[in-house]
Amino acid sequence: MYLIIGASLAGAKAAQTLREEGYTGRLVMVGEETVRPYERPPLSKGYLSGKEPQEKAFVHDAGWYSEHDVELILGRRATHLDTAAHTVTLDGVDELHYEKLLLATGSRVRTLDLPGMDNHGIRYLRTMDEAEALLASLRTGGNVVVIGAGWIGLEVAAAAREHGCTVSVVEAAPLPLHNVLGNELGAVFRDLHEAHGVTFHFEAAVRGIGGAGGRVSDVVLDDNTEIPADLVVIGVGIRPATELAETAGLAVDDGVLTDASLRTADPDVYACGDVARFLSPTVGERIRVEHWSNALNGGPAAARSMLGQPVAYDRVPYFFTDQYDLGMEYAGWVPPRGYDRVVFRGDPSIVDGKAPEFLAFWTKGGRVLAGMNVNVWDVQDQIQALVRTGYAGGTVDLDRLADPSVPLESLVE
Numbered sequence: 001m002y003l004i005i006g007a008s009l010a011g012a013k014a015a016q017t018l019r020e021e022g023y024t025g026r027l028v029m030v031g032e033e034t035v036r037p038y039e040r041p042p043l044s045k046g047y048l049s050g051k052e053p054q055e056k057a058f059v060h061d062a063g064w065y066s067e068h069d070v071e072l073i074l075g076r077r078a079t080h081l082d083t084a085a086h087t088v089t090l091d092g093v094d095e096l097h098y099e100k101l102l103l104a105t106g107s108r109v110r111t112l113d114l115p116g117m118d119n120h121g122i123r124y125l126r127t128m129d130e131a132e133a134l135l136a137s138l139r140t141g142g143n144v145v146v147i148g149a150g151w152i153g154l155e156v157a158a159a160a161r162e163h164g165c166t167v168s169v170v171e172a173a174p175l176p177l178h179n180v181l182g183n184e185l186g187a188v189f190r191d192l193h194e195a196h197g198v199t200f201h202f203e204a205a206v207r208g209i210g211g212a213g214g215r216v217s218d219v220v221l222d223d224n225t226e227i228p229a230d231l232v233v234i235g236v237g238i239r240p241a242t243e244l245a246e247t248a249g250l251a252v253d254d255g256v257l258t259d260a261s262l263r264t265a266d267p268d269v270y271a272c273g274d275v276a277r278f279l280s281p282t283v284g285e286r287i288r289v290e291h292w293s294n295a296l297n298g299g300p301a302a303a304r305s306m307l308g309q310p311v312a313y314d315r316v317p318y319f320f321t322d323q324y325d326l327g328m329e330y331a332g333w334v335p336p337r338g339y340d341r342v343v344f345r346g347d348p349s350i351v352d353g354k355a356p357e358f359l360a361f362w363t364k365g366g367r368v369l370a371g372m373n374v375n376v377w378d379v380q381d382q383i384q385a386l387v388r389t390g391y392a393g394g395t396v397d398l399d400r401l402a403d404p405s406v407p408l409e410s411l412v413e
């Protein structure tokens, strides 16, 4: 039996590929959520803004699993893995015996332990249930305080503004997305949100959540600022769900360690999606990518690997976001402060509240490590080719990179 733990995008895509590639044996997928696998990006975008139905988020129709003879066990948690016995225990009770196992356990939100967290009106956003509850709260309007100006915090801020809420964002760093994008692009996202009426509190620490009658009333910062709040949304990042791998003593270091074929040190255990820290042939080191496309593509890659096919999972890390009228794609890999210059192609200024159209490239010593296209489309192939060239040691002329009249493909060696 092939067993997949984690019934979300990575797991569902792996199951689909196993069947497409001709695996006819017993195939079981276990997930602790009670709904069938779905994609999370809409939960902070189309669904949260009230424009898209929940149904659009599901990976497969409800009937797909039985039609493809995939046993979907929902609402159960895998609590123990014994790699020697080839068993996984569910909820400390039932044992499943596997031939090959795929860990697709994804991530869990980081939680905050602050005074006042017992008040009603404090929310996180990871699951469909949480998105449903958050949407209902946003529809009632009022003062929303978002803690954390990462991707989720900013997308929630945008959705809350679209619902007419008053929105404040509290962030420890001096800019939004500071660690992932740096100063230059952090400033673009700050300007975008300010143009849409969001108030930021940067370099701020939350001392506690104030309450009245059991409900949140305000968020208190270290400098005694009190921000009125009817709703507090916490988006301070995630951590990989490595607990199950740890019960088996598999190597874990901010993710389950795998080789480029997404196989762990145990030849019958694989990992993919948010939970995997895999050896990236392009980047040349182990990386963990907590983004949609890595679940979409990593699941199928792991499935092929489980079937004994030669696999080198070599996707350029890719991410997208939508906030207000700004649509963006990003490809590449830049460690915090790992670049020396951002090159813009086009003007990133927000004029009259309108999102700009531009490209940006993170470069080091003339090598392109990552690129972003903002409201410019059909350039991902070229950007990813530049990133691959950069990681292979190739440099580009940065003046030509900035010049919109120079075709990007002409810069690729």
Ligand SMILES: Cc1cc2nc3c(=O)[nH]c(=O)nc-3n(C[C@H](O)[C@H](O)[C@H](O)COP(=O)(O)OP(=O)(O)OC[C@H]3O[C@@H](n4cnc5c(N)ncnc54)[C@H](O)[C@@H]3O)c2cc1C
Residues within 6 Å of the ligand: 005, 006, 007, 008, 009, 010, 011, 030, 031, 032, 033, 039, 040, 041, 042, 043, 044, 076, 077, 078, 079, 104, 105, 106, 107, 108, 125, 126, 127, 152, 241, 244, 272, 273, 274, 275, 289, 290, 291, 292, 293, 295, 318, 319, 320, 321, 322
């Ligand atoms: C609101 C939101 C918006 C996002 N927007 C974007 C976006 O715009 N662009 C982008 O690139 N990425 C986005 N992401 C990130 C993207 O959704 C994740 O990278 C993706 O969901 C990872 O998929 P996964 O299958 O690896 O893991 P997950 O989606 O985390 O799923 C793992 C599943 O495994 C289950 N599980 C864990 N442990 C166990 C266990 N022991 N037993 C049983 N089940 C278990 C979990 O309950 C969960 O259902 C967003 C994420 C969120 C939350």
